[in-house]
Amino acid sequence: MTTLKLLLLPGDGIGPEVMAEVEKVAAAVAEGGEARFEFERGLVGGCAYDAHGKAISESDMALAKAADAVLFGAVGGPKWDPVPYDVRPEAGLLRLRKDLGLFANLRPAICYPALADASSLKREVVEGLDIMIVRELTGGVYFGEPKEIRDLGNGQKRGIDTQVYDTYEIERIARVAFDLARKRRNKVTSGEKRNVMKTGVLWHEVVTAVHAREFKDVTLEHQLADALAMQLVRWPKQFDVIVTDNLFGDVLSDIAAMLTGSLGMLPSASLGEADAVTGKRRALYEPVHGSAPDIAGKGLANPIAMIGSLAMAMRYSFGLGATADRIEAAIARTLAAGLRTADIRGDARSVVSTAQMGDSIVAEYRKGA
Ligand code: NAD
Numbered sequence: 001m002t003t004l005k006l007l008l009l010p011g012d013g014i015g016p017e018v019m020a021e022v023e024k025v026a027a028a029v030a031e032g033g034e035a036r037f038e039f040e041r042g043l044v045g046g047c048a049y050d051a052h053g054k055a056i057s058e059s060d061m062a063l064a065k066a067a068d069a070v071l072f073g074a075v076g077g078p079k080w081d082p083v084p085y086d087v088r089p090e091a092g093l094l095r096l097r098k099d100l101g102l103f104a105n106l107r108p109a110i111c112y113p114a115l116a117d118a119s120s121l122k123r124e125v126v127e128g129l130d131i132m133i134v135r136e137l138t139g140g141v142y143f144g145e146p147k148e149i150r151d152l153g154n155g156q157k158r159g160i161d162t163q164v165y166d167t168y169e170i171e172r173i174a175r176v177a178f179d180l181a182r183k184r185r186n187k188v189t190s191g192e193k194r195n196v197m198k199t200g201v202l203w204h205e206v207v208t209a210v211h212a213r214e215f216k217d218v219t220l221e222h223q224l225a226d227a228l229a230m231q232l233v234r235w236p237k238q239f240d241v242i243v244t245d246n247l248f249g250d251v252l253s254d255i256a257a258m259l260t261g262s263l264g265m266l267p268s269a270s271l272g273e274a275d276a277v278t279g280k281r282r283a284l285y286e287p288v289h290g291s292a293p294d295i296a297g298k299g300l301a302n303p304i305a306m307i308g309s310l311a312m313a314m315r316y317s318f319g320l321g322a323t324a325d326r327i328e329a330a331i332a333r334t335l336a337a338g339l340r341t342a343d344i345r346g347d348a349r350s351v352v353s354t355a356q357m358g359d360s361i362v363a364e365y366r367k368g369a
Contacts, residue, residue, distance in 0.1 A: 001035065004038070004318055005069075006068065006313070008023070008071050009041075009042050009044040009073065011045040011075040012045045012046040012047055012075050013076070013291025013296040014073070014289075014301035017297075017354050018307075019073045021307060022303070024358050024362050025307050025358070025365060026310060029314070029323055029327075029365075045075025045076060045093070045291070046080040046083075049080060049083055049088075056091075056096065061096075064284075065099070068318070069284070069313045069317040070285070073291075075089035076090060076290060076291045078293055097138055097284070100272055101138065101272040102272050103173060104172075105136075105249065106133075106176075106269040107132070107135065109130075111129035113128065114336045117346050118262065118344045118346045121259060125237075129236055131241070132180055133242045133256055134180065134243040134249075135246060135249025136243075137246060137270055141163040141247050143246075144164040146162055147162060148160050165202060170203055170206040174190070177243035178211065181241040182217070184240050185240040186240070187219040187221070188211075188219070188242075189243070190203070190220065191248055192222075192248070194224070204222055207220070207243070225248040225252070229255060232252060233259070236256070236259055253268075254288070257288055262302060263288060264287075264302030264305050265302065267285065267306070267308030268286055268288050268309065269283060280317075285312050287305030295342075300353070302341040302343050302354070303341075308328070311324040330361045333364045
């Protein structure tokens with residue numbers, strides 16, 4: 001059995017609390033003989049700034065590059081609001097994404113039947129929902145230059161962000177989406193704003209060309225990103241895989257989060273280019289939520305998004321699909337048994353703590369798939 005090198009970066013706020021539960025699940029996986037793990041631990045975000053004056057140190061970056069996968073908790077909090085922009089907590093995550101070349105962000109939105117009533121939408125609209133949002137992560141308006149606030153000298157300032165996409169960036173993210181669709185329900189919906197943005201025109205053109213050249217067997221449809229947002233809350237089950245740029249993906253995946261009931265339920269994967277020789281991809285797995293300073297340190301955080309991120313690591317980095325299925329089944333059974341953290345409380349009479357939720361998932365995992 002090969003040893004899998006995992007770098008744990010718990011970060012700030014509830015990050016360390018939910019990471020502690022992942023470690024319990026990973027221990028159960030190792031105990032069952034399905035995988036052997038070697039853990040390294042590092043600092044990212046506000047805690048790294050406190051320790052090194054940077055959002056991630058060079059030595060932790062080196063560990064991230066050497067790891068088979070990185071598990072990331074969350075960063076940020078009001079304590080670090082005053083720190084300089086370049087070393088703010090989020091800069092650690094952006095550096096990891098950029099330096100590891102993590103251009104594809106996969107965000108599944110799955111509505112567990114037991115939680116259909118926790119959604120703000122009607123049960124029939126969300127029950128059984130299973131969609132995958134593929135967001136371009138290293139390009140677009142979050143990285144394009146110029147990016148500045150310019151003093152116009154007349155008492156006015158101008159804020160500038162630049163949306164830029166090259167053909168290759170759109171091609172590689174489109175391929176990830178089409179490949180995933182082939183393993184799912186074979187449909188891709190591409191979202192952009194070609195009616196008002198040049199990058200949207202190019203996005204539409206390139207996705208259409210990749211489809212025609214390489215993925216004719218997959219159904220492709222295009223929707224304007226604003227219409228897509230509307231359709232996501234009107235009839236989300238029409239979607240299988242959604243592929244879109246960095247900015248629209250950021251917004252649309254948060255909408256999808258609410259379809260499933262809580263930010264605390266959503267895992268994500270960020271993948272890099274496949275190595276030409278080994279086929280391995282650099283990868284970082286993280287919950288979609290932030291550091292939730294309002295509940296940090298109270299044992300209230302829902303660890304399911306973080307544990308689901310470990311399941312995604314099993315599936316996409318280690319080829320251990322059966323282990324991923326088993327973790328997800330353990331989550332589903334725990335929810336079906338009525339365990340609820342406060343964020344997914346619904347009508348439940350009592351709620352469990354972060355650790356109790358983690359312990360129950362471990363117990364269900366040990367029972368098998
Ligand atoms: P947030 O995701 O931290 O919290 C939003 C709301 O959801 C809060 O009410 C919070 O209590 C709740 N919530 C989030 N995760 C939860 C969980 N696992 N269980 C139960 N409830 C949960 O977003 P925010 O409040 O906008 O941001 C807080 C801090 O996190 C900010 O500093 C922000 O910059 C940072 N942030 C970090 C990341 C990241 O690390 N990837 C992402 C988003 C925000």
